[in-house]
Amino acid sequence: GQQVMQIPQYQHVQEGEDFTTYCNSSTTLSNIQWYKQRPGGHPVFLIQLVKSGEVKKQKRLTFQFGEAKKNSSLHITATQTTDVGTYFCAGHSGTYKYIFGTGTRLKVLA
């Protein structure tokens, strides 16, 4: 079945450093979504990418969808303590069966 892996599993950065998490699917995706989950909370939607090679920006966050629609990345520029949490990618292969990635837990040291 469809599998979605993310690397790294954990990342500790100093405040102000950049951060990137990578998402890789075993199958071609119809779209890719990114979510953020704060400790003790539920996942909150950040963005959706649909087109091959698409790049979207939200302030300090940059999202990319690979040309083959099997991988994606999230890059945060100049991290802040408010960026702490776990970042998940999620996608489906045409069935609306959204499979989540394994997640990257970000810790920002002030």
Add this chain to the structure above:
Amino acid sequence: NAGVTQTPKFRILKIGQSMTLQCTQDMNHNYMYWYRQDPGMGLKLIYYSVGAGITDKGEVPNGYNVSRSTTEDFPLRLELAAPSQTSVYFCASSSWDRGEKLFFGSGTQLSVL
């Protein structure tokens, strides 16, 4: 709008007991999902539904059952609870005409002892 509402928030079960986790949404979403999240881990899809009367298995359906008799409600049934089902359960909903963004409930923390 309340969004996605899950009840109960916490529950402790004894091994072998059964229970139903309730999930309801008031956004008229056609897609609904149940995920489980073990401590420090990612979300695993248990079951999902693309509309009333239609359900399908996710990644980890064993030990669970669902039904979708109305658009609003998507209850998750645990039969013969086992310690391996100790987890946080999230219900989510989405709609194709709202970009398929998943809206999550606040979760049910379940312990099976």
